[in-house]
Amino acid sequence: MSDLLWMSGMGQGLHGRSAAGSVRSASADNQALESRENIRELRHQVERLSLLNQALWELIRDKAGLTDADLERMAKEIDLRDGTEDGKMGGGAVTCPTCLRVSNAKHYKCLYCGELFAKPAFG
Numbered sequence: 001m002s003d004l005l006w007m008s009g010m011g012q013g014l015h016g017r018s019a020a021g022s023v024r025s026a027s028a029d030n031q032a033l034e035s036r037e038n039i040r041e042l043r044h045q046v047e048r049l050s051l052l053n054q055a056l057w058e059l060i061r062d063k064a065g066l067t068d069a070d071l072e073r074m075a076k077e078i079d080l081r082d083g084t085e086d087g088k089m090g091g092g093a094v095t096c097p098t099c100l101r102v103s104n105a106k107h108y109k110c111l112y113c114g115e116l117f118a119k120p121a122f123g
């Protein structure tokens with residue numbers, strides 16, 4: 001089927017819409033479908049990572065004699081490394097006070113000179 005026939009057929013199904021509008025509509029439909037597929041795949045990955053994360057934590061907790069409070073304290077410390085308690089890793093830039101190079105805020109020390117950055121509240 002040629003593109004013209006395909007567009008013509010699409011136009012007939014949409015009662016009064018132009019062929020160009022139908023193409024745009026089909027494109028939007030395809031994008032919506034692709035987005036739904038991407039979301040489904042991401043949900044699957046998040047669920048799998050959550051499962052593995054839980055398994056790792058329970059293994060480490062039991063083997064090392066840690067508690068859930070230890071995990072919460074470390075999560076908060078890491079959260080605060082970028083200067084903002086927002087439940088995320090952050091990732092903003094931080095300028096090293098010693099060598100003045102820029103590192104990612106999620107690192108605890110300068111990647112270039114090894115200078116330790118300011119400790120977070122729970123450091």
Ligand SMILES: [Zn+2]
Nearest residue numbers: 096099110113
């Ligand atoms: Zn440095």
